[in-house]
Amino acid sequence: MGFLDELNDVQRAAVEQIDGPVMIIAGPGSGKTRVLTYRIAHLIQQGIDPFRILALTFTNKASAEMRERITAIVGNEARNLYMGTFHSVFAKILRMEAQKLGFPNNFTIYDTTDAKSLIKSIIKEEGLNDKLYKPNIVYNRISDAKNNLITAKAYNKNIDRIAEDECSGRPKIKDLYAKYVRRCYLAGAMDFDDLILKMYELLARFPEVLYKYQHRFSHLMIDEFQDTNFAQYAIVKKFAAVHENICVVGDDAQSIYAFRGATIKNILDFETDYADLKVFKLEQNYRSVKYIVNAANNVISHNQDQFKKTIWTENIDGQKIKVVKAPSERDEARLVANSIFEQKVREYKKNEDFAILYRTNAQSRALEESLRKLNIPYRIYGGLSFYQRKEIKDFIAYLRLTTNTNDEEALKRIINYPTRGIGNTTVEKLIVAANQNDCSIWQIMENIHLVKLASRTQNIIKNFVLMINSFKAQLADKSAYDLATFIGKHTGIVGELFKDKTIEGISRYENLQELLNGIKEFTEAPQPEYEEDELAPENNLSAYLQQISLLTDLDEKDDDPDKVKLMTIHAAKGLEFPSVFVVGLEENLFPSAMSMNTREDIEEERRLFYVAITRAKENLMITSANMRYKFGSLIYCQDSRFLDEIGDENIEYIGKKPSVNNTDSDFDFDTFDEPTVTYDVSSKKTYKKSPPPSVKPLSPPANLKRMKEVANSAGINKATNLNINIGATVEHQKFEKGKVLHLEGQGNNQIATIMFEKHGQKKIILKFAKLQVIS
DNA sequence: ACGAGGGGGGTTTTT
DNA sequence: CCCCCCTCGT
Numbered sequence: 001m002g003f004l005d006e007l008n009d010v011q012r013a014a015v016e017q018i019d020g021p022v023m024i025i026a027g028p029g030s031g032k033t034r035v036l037t038y039r040i041a042h043l044i045q046q047g048i049d050p051f052r053i054l055a056l057t058f059t060n061k062a063s064a065e066m067r068e069r070i071t072a073i074v075g076n077e078a079r080n081l082y083m084g085t086f087h088s089v090f091a092k093i094l095r096m097e098a099q100k101l102g103f104p105n106n107f108t109i110y111d112t113t114d115a116k117s118l119i120k121s122i123i124k125e126e127g128l129n130d131k132l133y134k135p136n137i138v139y140n141r142i143s144d145a146k147n148n149l150i151t152a153k154a155y156n157k158n159i160d161r162i163a164e165d166e167c168s169g170r171p172k173i174k175d176l177y178a179k180y181v182r183r184c185y186l187a188g189a190m191d192f193d194d195l196i197l198k199m200y201e202l203l204a205r206f207p208e209v210l211y212k213y214q215h216r217f218s219h220l221m222i223d224e225f226q227d228t229n230f231a232q233y234a235i236v237k238k239f240a241a242v243h244e245n246i247c248v249v250g251d252d253a254q255s256i257y258a259f260r261g262a263t264i265k266n267i268l269d270f271e272t273d274y275a276d277l278k279v280f281k282l283e284q285n286y287r288s289v290k291y292i293v294n295a296a297n298n299v300i301s302h303n304q305d306q307f308k309k310t311i312w313t314e315n316i317d318g319q320k321i322k323v324v325k326a327p328s329e330r331d332e333a334r335l336v337a338n339s340i341f342e343q344k345v346r347e348y349k350k351n352e353d354f355a356i357l358y359r360t361n362a363q364s365r366a367l368e369e370s371l372r373k374l375n376i377p378y379r380i381y382g383g384l385s386f387y388q389r390k391e392i393k394d395f396i397a398y399l400r401l402t403t404n405t406n407d408e409e410a411l412k413r414i415i416n417y418p419t420r421g422i423g424n425t426t427v428e429k430l431i432v433a434a435n436q437n438d439c440s441i442w443q444i445m446e447n448i449h450l451v452k453l454a455s456r457t458q459n460i461i462k463n464f465v466l467m468i469n470s471f472k473a474q475l476a477d478k479s480a481y482d483l484a485t486f487i488g489k490h491t492g493i494v495g496e497l498f499k500d501k502t503i504e505g506i507s508r509y510e511n512l513q514e515l516l517n518g519i520k521e522f523t524e525a526p527q528p529e530y531e532e533d534e535l536a537p538e539n540n541l542s543a544y545l546q547q548i549s550l551l552t553d554l555d556e557k558d559d560d561p562d563k564v565k566l567m568t569i570h571a572a573k574g575l576e577f578p579s580v581f582v583v584g585l586e587e588n589l590f591p592s593a594m595s596m597n598t599r600e601d602i603e604e605e606r607r608l609f610y611v612a613i614t615r616a617k618e619n620l621m622i623t624s625a626n627m628r629y630k631f632g633s634l635i636y637c638q639d640s641r642f643l644d645e646i647g648d649e650n651i652e653y654i655g656k657k658p659s660v661n662n663t664d665s666d667f668d669f670d671t672f673d674e675p676t677v678t679y680d681v682s683s684k685k686t687y688k689k690s691p692p693p694s695v696k697p698l699s700p701p702a703n704l705k706r707m708k709e710v711a712n713s714a715g716i717n718k719a720t721n722l723n724i725n726i727g728a729t730v731e732h733q734k735f736e737k738g739k740v741l742h743l744e745g746q747g748n749n750q751i752a753t754i755m756f757e758k759h760g761q762k763k764i765i766l767k768f769a770k771l772q773v774i775s
Numbered sequence: 776a777c778g779a780g781g782g783g784g785g786t787t788t789t790t
Numbered sequence: 791c792c793c794c795c796c797t798c799g800t
Contacts, residue, residue: 058790087790112789192790259788360787365791382789416776423776550790570788592787608788631785631791 003038003073007031014280015039018046018219021240021274022247023267027311028254028296028614029287029576036223036249037066040081041073043219050074054217054239055083058224060555062574082217086232087192088550090199094190095546096534097202097209106403106542108189109549113388114409115139115191121412122179125431126172133170141165142177146193147229147261149200152178186440187408196231203238214242224574225250225270229261237273244274252307253300256570256608258600264305285311285614287576289318291650292616298647300610303603320652321613322621323643329363332625333370336581339621340564341374343579351377354564355577357612359590363583364566371564381567385553391497391508392515396545398487402471403542406440418492421460429453467491480541481520488512519544569612580616582609585624586637609642622646 004012011031014024015038026032036055044050057063063083071078082089091109098105110118119142120135145155155161155174165173184190190198203210220240222228225248228236240246252264271277285293293313300306322339326332336356343349356367364380371378386392394417400410416422433444433451444451448461467490474483488494497509522544537543554571565577584590591605613620628637 060790085790195790257789260790362786362791419777421776425776552790568788589787594787604788629791 003041007035007038008284010280010282010284011035011038014282015042017278017280018043018048019245021244021270021277022280023225023270023277024247024249024280024282025307025309026249026251026282027285027309028251028611029285029313030282030311031286032223032249032251032282033062033066033069033574035282036221037069037073039247040066040221041070044070044074044077048219050077050080051082052216052218053081053083053221054089054219055081055221056086056089056223056236057083058085058227059574060085060088060551062223064555085550086228087195088547090195090235091546091550092537093213094195094198094202095538095543097206100206100209101198101202102185103190103198104188104404104406106188106546108187108400108404108407108410109195109546110184110189110191110409111388111549112139112192113393114189117412118183118409119176119180121431122176122183125435126176126179128172128176133172133176137170138173138176141170141173142180143193144261145177146197147231149197149231149234151197151201152181182438183408186406186434186438188404188406188440189409196229196235200231200235200238203235210238213239218243218245220246222246222248223250226252226255226264226267227257227262228266229263230266231261233266233269246274252305253303253309253607254573254611256573256604256611258604267307281309283309283311285313285315287315287617288313288614289315289618291318291320292613292620295321295620295646295650296610296614298650299606299613299642299645302645303606304599305603318618321646321650322619322654323646323651324621324623324654325639326623326625328627329366329625329629330370332583332623333366334373335623336367336583336621337370337374337376339581340371340376340579343619344376349579350562351564352562353578354581355572355575355579355615356564356566356581356583357569357572357615358566358583359569359592359608360584361568367566367583376564377560377562378564378566379558381554381565382571383553385551386511386514386556387548387551389508389511391511395484395488395493395512395515396548398471398491398493399484399541400545401468402475402483402487403545405442405468405472408441411441415464418496420464422457422464426453426457426461475541479520480523480544481516483541484516484519488516518548522547569608572615573611576615576617578617579619580613580621582612582620582622583624584628585622585640585643586628587640589628589637590640590642606642606645613646 004015007015008031011034014022014035018039024032024035026035040053040055043053055063055066057066063085067078067081067083070081084092094101094103094107095105098107116135116139119138120130123130123133123135123138141161145151145158145161150158150161152174155177162171162174165171184194203213217239220236222236227250236246248267248270250267252267255262255264271279288296290313293311293315297311324332324335326335340351340354343354344351358364358367361382364383368378368380387396394413397407397410397413400407401414404410412427415427429451430441430444434441437444445461445465448458448465451458453461471483471487471490474486478486494509494512497505497512500506500508519541523539523541525539554567569582588596590609591602595601595605613622622643624639624643625637
């Protein structure tokens, strides 16, 4: 058992404690994954059947990586391990047992888009005000209820929740929840949260099912325990109730998913739920240099809610953390790209050694551009997953409908794609009929003669039903690949994409080919020989469809891994890189403006910052920008409060030290895009989109503060009602005087085009897009 | 029924 | 800036 010698004392003790409840609190870089994998390997070597070990993770990537590492130690036996994400493991079990709950075994998994679209149409059907009942809000309410094991029925009786909804002016949410659940049921569909909720329901309602899995899984391991929600923990507890061999691994300081129901309370509860609990604290950091570890400790010490632990390291001091303030978003991006370029040359680093982390996905744009300019290969994670792209989703909708004709969202997606003359009005009629009969839309379509419709439309629908049924009939004897190819040809989708020779069209066509290859690979690859196990992976079409709905773009492989990685901090959790850039350290961005209401909000943001900086091994650069575009208009940004928490002793400031009161604007006007609307003084013409090259527009002014001054001097009333008069004289720091030339829009969205003079030249035009004056 | 074009409204984070 | 929805002209 040589591999155990690679562990330190605490790690080894945690690995060897195989019986009873165990909690491992693992600081960043403390060898958590190693402990987890060795622990499982150790269990197997102790004679525990891998078949009886259940290991739950949060990402497919984490579980794939662990399986690989375990295989390296114990060999092929690892394939029998029961390991995966909560969602994928539960989906597999539900696939077995779905009929007990009244669902088909090949139920559809609705992704967030499907779910929101269904909610949206229910809101519309109910005739509710969609400004008040936004699908997003309703979806979140339902999701939150499900995460707390509150069914639609229980919601109706839940005084607190109903009061909350009434307070926010949305008392109908309880009805929407019930309707939504019914529609999912009729469609044979579960959303992400259902995979958890239904799993619980299955265990709670069917003692024999509970018995089966309680006895089957003799050893449980839960990774990222701080990210579990109430429902997930409730299920895990049920699984573990017989053997009580449950090991949870987590770090309260890295809990960053409260917004989706995760609660640190689970860690606290775990201590009380299992009295004879053994706790191990992994506090030695093997990942980062001292400056970074110290900075991380400084930052997290500002949080009230935390367990006591001291992260320490024996690593070298390393380089100090570089903190830079850039004038604009673009300069920030340029600075990052330049630094990568420089480090590559000086320190012989590879592209894959770098990661750029940000708070929101939208921030990737500027970074992309700057990397492209320097020919640095990069990959963005967290955009759309391959399977979320329009052309792929459309095609998959056919496959979904073929395996489960009740799938309402798939049906709505393709009933008129390619266009076949079934418009919105017809679809609405179908939905009304389905609601009246409490059945799926498909069932209405199968009996379309009972619905009042023009005979032409009736025929189109009959043909559509015939077509889908003909696909369905081939499910049994054709391979999934052949069937998919047939569907592509028969519906004309492939032909249509093939005709499109634009760059996007070609890429769409290629994507579709890639999808078909993926189906072939999945469904026709020889299955490894598993032990006789009802939970062994299947490789039919519906299993494929269920699997891909749980994939994210983080799971997609890249043929050339040597690329700079761009991702949100959330996506970076569990990863490490030699050199890390954390960008956009501005108040209202990071911490996010949406998360500054309560102390808990701020503390979660701070934990996020903690996660960000502890991804770095050697080099860490943190940047902020003075100005940033928002909705196409410029806003002035203050530095993030977190910058003050790193500790000056760990920082090397590049340029000026940022501070909250910094109002400098060494502003480089050339860094801005041309305005989208331009007024040409000489010709007195307004150009939308692109003005002729003879018109040289100038971008917005240096910062919002200046904008405000300019606006004030132009006689703008503050806040809501803006009034700039054409002809008003305004001032600007870099120019002598300006005149308001052109106005568009109203109120807060007023756009003023202003011309400034410089050295007698009148060519300069300035535009305020969606000018918002802060009072 | 359906595509084009204008107007209005919106940005956290994700399985 | 980008996306969705509504309108309008086939």
